[in-house]
Amino acid sequence: MLKRLPYLLILLTVLSLIGCGKRQEKGKTEITFWHAMGGPLGKTLNGLIEKFNQANPDVRIKAVSMGTYTALSQKIMASVSAGNPPTIAQVYENWTIGLIEGGALVPLQELMDEDPSFGPEELADFFPVFLKGNTYQDTLWTFPFNKGLPALYYNREMFREAGLDPNTPPRTWLEFLNYAQKLTKDKDGDGTPDQWGTAFSIPTCMAIFQSMLLQNGGRILDLRKREALFASPIGIDALEFLVDLVKRYKVAYITSGAYEHQTDFAAGRVAMIQGHIVSLTYMKPQLTFSPGIAPIPQGKKKAVMVTGTNIAVFKSSTPAQRKAAWKFIKWFTDTPQTAQWSKGTNYVPVRRSALQTPALGERFQEIPGLRETMMQIEYAVGQPKCAAWFEGRRYLEEDAIEGAMRGYVSAEKGLKKAAKKLNRELQKKK
Amino acid sequence: MKVSGYRKRLSPLFYLLPALVIIIAFRLLPILYSFFVSFFEWKLKRGAFVGLGQYKTLLHDPIFWKSLLNTAYFVLGTVPTSLLLSLFFAVLLNQRIRAMGAYRTTFFLPVITSLVAVSMVWKWIYHPRLGLANFLLGLIGIKPLGWLNEPTGIFKLTANSIGLSIPNWLGGPSLALVAIIIMSVWKGLGYNIVLFLAGLQNIPKQLYEAARIDGAGPFRSFRRITWPLLSPTTFYVLLMTTIVSFQVFTQIYLMTGPPVGGPQGTTKVIVYYLFEKGFDAGFDRGYASAIALVLFSIILSLTLLQRKLVERKVHYG
Structure with a gap:
């Protein structure tokens, strides 16, 4: 019997493979x-x-x-x-x-x-x-x-402690900075805050940058002229503002992973984060409090980017x-x-x-x-619809956003470098 | 039963067949096919024949050159370190002491652990705020480092810390890449140790006894007996570690970023760049195939070079 075992196994394998074939019921698509x-x-x-x-x-x-x-x-x-x-x-x-x-x-x-x-x-x-x-x-x-859309999440309890109204989240980026300054606290007095106004991952900065660009009348790229437009003075201002939150005002820090800012928010280390409207669904199991959710702060006009x-x-x-x-x-x-x-x-x-x-x-x-x-959604704008944006996104994120946020290049230099690379792609393909 | 000469010559082929079919179908043919693909404009489907066009674009692609440099840093950082450390530990583990099995197991554990799991653990070790690495540095009074977030070159960082200033191009691999190198050496160490151990145990004990009678100390007998007789193993380890290091991908993909290959593209190695071009953005199969073939040629010529230059010194018993 044992001698025949290999044959038996082969037979079984073949039979099971046949069983894997398409089994379509009649009349069913x-x-x-x-x-x-x-x-x-x-x-x-x-x-x-x-x-x-x-x-x-x-x-x-x-x-x-x-x-x-x-x-x-x-x-x-x-x-x-x-x-x-x-x-x-x-x-x-x-x-x-x-x-x-x-x-x-x-x-x-x-x-x-x-x-x-x-x-x-x-x-x-x-x-x-x-x-x-x-x-x-x-x-x-x-x-x-x-x-989806971006969303601002905030910790109502921290708002109350800082004397802010938990029912009026910041409406503009300047207000956001103002709030963040009040919410950043060094409780044990060791020189580094233990409660932060906000925290970003690099992809979050990327999302905020795009929103701010649109809100102040800027654009990411021009499909007709096949030209990147994010390195405009509006773009540079937007990115510099984000860098300043970290470097100058010291109300924000940059997290390592893609979603660590959410974890830190859930852990009560950070008072406000920009996330995605769906982040709430993901954060829910970690949250011990019910966070405030609001539209993201605005610039000169209202605009957000659809995802x-x-x-x-x-x-x-x-x-x-x-x-x-x-x-x-x-x-x-x-x-x-x-x-x-x-x-x-x-x-x-x-x-x-x-x-x-x-x-x-x-x-x-x-x-x-x-x-x-x-x-x-009433004032939301769509993502650029061109194949070059596949690579363009990466250039913007790598050369400009990450470079500037980590203090490796100036906002202007980083954006110009990324724009130059995207322009090359745009001219190459339709 | 008498077996005819014809059948005698054919029968090994028959036994090799299962392995050959797999190697040909999944290794050789794809290599040849990607050669073919690299001569075309090839996105979703085959486009125009461009001859050496993809290779020409490659020559003028600064990111390609940077990824090549990063790979070179990785290989230079990994191969000698791994070789020396594994030889050192193999010699130690070749002693007759108590609980030797336990020590050997400990060194081999990282090898059998999945690289994905190991990458996740090391990512935590390098976490700037919560990581073990910075905690240990803190114990000896060193300020926390950025590890995987630090794009500054390691030489530049060292120079800065003693108050010197050196230009960026002399900065060397970024601290992030060095962090990956440390982890990769740790991960591969056990495998090389086992190879060296096997090599060490092949050396006849009488030679050491004779050397001792002749008055040779441990260092002398290492230099005169162990090193030359171990050279086939050393050569093999050198060759394999070099090839594997050129192909580094998983730890880069899992530990760096977002965006992967960061900070500032300082950990973007050649295989990751190939992946990015061919599978992650743009789906440029033609271009990715060209990168693959450049990598193939580099590894092939390096291996041939090593055989030519290094193998002369190898002592095959």
Whole structure:
């Protein structure tokens, strides 16, 4: 018997491999959905997908979490090269350009136009900034999926201790500095504060810098002239202000990791942080107090930058799959579902009408300040839509933001260096 | 049964087949394929043939040169240190003392620990405020260092601390890169120790006895017996450590940044740059393949050079 064991094992392996083959139920269209929603976000997403699958017996959405956006982008690009992409996936704007150019996507416009039940009055309910962000050369290629905004978090208790009103968070960056000075305290008198006004990670500085640039009338880049614009005097002022918070006023420090400022905020070391509207969902397990959430401070005018991904349909799908994909996308972005999604994750609902739903109404009651934070969407601006921004982001973060924040270069020198590199990329590709 | 000559010659091939198939499919063909890819404009799909165009762009890419310099710093920092330290510990661990197994295990533990886990732990060790490294420095009265956040060159830092000033280009590897080097040496030490231990135990004991009778002290017998007879092992360790050091990636990816390769790009090594270009931003397969082949040629020529120059001194028993 033992002699035959190897053969038996081989037989078993082969049998199990056969079992792994595609098992498609008759009459059911299966579509794969690659995403990067982990933790509490993934839970909410899976719940909604489950609901969709139950309500639509002819379709089955197979959701696969890739863990991180980096992994997701790698898997998408590799699968497109190899010719077996998923049916639908989350995509960032700067990936989309490459995918459109590579002929990998089906414009959602096409699927939408074929559907008589989805007219312009439906689209009019979507926040315009989302539609603009998904339109490339007058065609709606993708649909908004998980869209976020920056948010200011603050510790109400520390506000009270410092004699500040916990219901009026700072509205301008100057007020922010003012508050931060009052909130920075050296309690044990050893010369270094044990309570800080604020703390940044380098990616946070990057986000604040972009917001400040827009708020003071600046721009990141000009797509027509193919030119980087962030090294303008407005940009230099913005970055110098951030550097001053650390160096001159000593009310802020720079953290090491990407999310350490959140941990430090939860631990009560920092009074205010700029995070993302979804950070609350992630910080929740660590928090022992209920933080204030508010729109981020403003400059000369109100502006913030939208973050988060869109959803795309890949060309290699069959007509039946495309139809099913559109059905899912339409359902997911419909008022009740986008409200549910927003309630479970804190992402901004993609439709205006969702704000009136009882689901979100309850949530706004529960978390004071959340409605105002979400309403930043009224003056939000989309991410630059060009492939060069993929690398441009990196240059800005590495050469300008990190360099200046850590005191290695001046804000002006760093920004000019990053702009020069981005200009080179912009001129190279469309 | 008589086996014909033909079959006799073929049968080893048959046994080698499983390994060969894997090596050819997953090593050789991809190498050849990336050669092919590097001659094209290749983003998502194959584009125009550009000949040596990618290589030409590479020559004028300052980040490529910087990543090459960072890699060179890493190799120069890791290889000699690892070689000397592992030889030193191997000689110590080759003694007959009590609980030797426990010591050997201790040195080998980092090797079998996952590099990802080790990277996370060392990231904490280097944490500016909460890390063990700065705590230990504090005990001997040294001010906390920025470690992984410090882009200043190590020579410049040293010079600054004694009041000298040297230009940036003479600054050497950043403290962040040195921190990665320290961690990498620690991680790889056990493996090299085991190799050296095996080499040491191959040296016949009679030689040492004879040397002792002839009046040679421990240093003399190390120089005259151990060092020459150990040279095949030393050569192998040198070769392998050099190759592995050129390919450093994981610890850089996990420990530095954000943005990875920071601070100020001082830990951006060649393999990470390849990854960044090919898989992280831009998906420029053509360019990334060109980088891969440059790295391949560098390692190949260095290995050949080492064989030519160093192997002459190797004493194969």
